[in-house]
Amino acid sequence: MVVHFRELKDANGKSVLDSEGNVKKDEVELERPLCRYYTLFNAQQIAGIPEMEKEKVDWPAEQRADNILRESDAKIFHDQDKSAYYQPAKDEIHMPPKSHFQNSDRYYATALHELGHWTGHQTRLNRDLGGFKGSDQYAREELRAELASYFMSDRLKISNEVENHASYLQSWVKVLKEDKHEIFRASRDAEKITEYVMAYEKEMKCTLSIVDKQNFKTFQITLAVKRDDLDLSNPDALRGFLNQEKEKCLKNLNLNPDKCQFQLKPLEMPKVKGLPGLDR
Numbered sequence: 194m195v196v197h198f199r200e201l202k203d204a205n206g207k208s209v210l211d212s213e214g215n216v217k218k219d220e221v222e223l224e225r226p227l228c229r230y231y232t233l234f235n236a237q238q239i240a241g242i243p244e245m246e247k248e249k250v251d252w253p254a255e256q257r258a259d260n261i262l263r264e265s266d267a268k269i270f271h272d273q274d275k276s277a278y279y280q281p282a283k284d285e286i287h288m289p290p291k292s293h294f295q296n297s298d299r300y301y302a303t304a305l306h307e308l309g310h311w312t313g314h315q316t317r318l319n320r321d322l323g324g325f326k327g328s329d330q331y332a333r334e335e336l337r338a339e340l341a342s343y344f345m346s347d348r349l350k351i352s353n354e355v356e357n358h359a360s361y362l363q364s365w366v367k368v369l370k371e372d373k374h375e376i377f378r379a380s381r382d383a384e385k386i387t388e389y390v391m392a393y394e395k396e397m398k399c400t401l402s403i404v405d406k407q408n409f410k411t412f413q414i415t416l417a418v419k420r421d422d423l424d425l426s427n428p429d430a431l432r433g434f435l436n437q438e439k440e441k442c443l444k445n446l447n448l449n450p451d452k453c454q455f456q457l458k459p460l461e462m463p464k465v466k467g468l469p470g471l472d473r
Contacts, residue, residue, distance in 0.1 A: 254350045257394060258301040261349075264393040267311050269304070277303050279310035281322045286311060298352040305345045309338035309386045318389060320382065329371070332364035333379065340383035345390060407452045412442070 203209050236242050262269065269286045277288040286307045294300040313320035313334065320337070324330025346353035369375055404411050443450055 255297055255301065257349050258305070258351060261390060261393045262304060262308065265308060265311075265390065267308060269307075277307055279307045279322075281310075281314065284311070284314055298346075299354070301349070301351050302342055302346050302353040305351075305390070306338050306342040308390055309341040309345075309383075310334065312341075312386050312389050318382075318385060327364070329364075329368055332368045333375065336365050336368065336375075336379045337382045337386065340379060341386035341390070344383060344387040348387070348391060405448055405453055407449070412446055412448075 236245065267286055268284060269288065271288055271290040273287050273289045274293070275289060277286075279286050286304075288304060288307065291297070291300045294303070310322070312318045313322045320334065321330060322334060324332075324334060343353050345351075443453070
């Protein structure tokens with residue numbers, strides 16, 4: 194069974210707002226509940242439905258997780274023995290080294306949990322991170338980060354075991370008992386966190402070095418390449434894109450192409466094969 198909660202609307206079907214533009218909420222006792230129940234069936238129980246296509250994963254889970262952590266540019270320090278935490282004041286993540294974890298899945302699940310907190314910074318998704326340990330606000334933020342960690346782990350095919358974070362269960366139960374709608378808000382925020390973090394997997398960076406042989410100068414330009422825009426399995430397509438970028442660089446740097454050498458450094462493009470560089 195699935196429980197779906199729907200927000201109350203006015204006579205015109207619009208949310209009621211306060212003077213600051215926020216959704217106005219009022220808890221009243223109703224004769225009829227707003228929660229509705231729907232019976233769901235597994236697709237295997239229904240005839241005529243085509244088999245769901247499995248998501249094609251080109252990179253190993255660990256490599257995908259590493260790419261996301263790196264592309265986020267989050268400040269991650271492996272300087273702890275057992276604890277892992279995000280420090281909002283310094284915008285830093287502190288964790289034990291990977292070797293301190295029982296297995297790689299637990300390391301990445303923990304890293305994604307802390308990256309979930311990291312998204313709450315005012316320059317990103319701007320959540321309230323001011324709750325002290327043991328407070329209701331702290332428990333709410335932990336619930337969001339942990340749900341997001343599960344969502345991201347599922348997408349990356351990383352095992353995420355609930356006993357890793359069993360110490361939070363008691364505080365979560367307290368918050369959820371006090372506010373029956375909190376699970377819906379937490380799930381919504383966790384999905385926002387997941388989408389924010391997973392977006393880093395859609396971009397790859399490469400560095401194009403231009404060497405001015407006449408003046409003995411080297412210029413390096415870092416390019417952000419969106420995977421959706423290019424067929425990265427096709428070296429010719431990528432080479433064409435980089436040639437265009439090369440010409441733009443030449444124009445901006447005012448260099449003579451006959452006196453320069455170009456070298457592509459595919460720093461984060463492990464899928465690209467047979468692309469040694471752009472030499473001229």
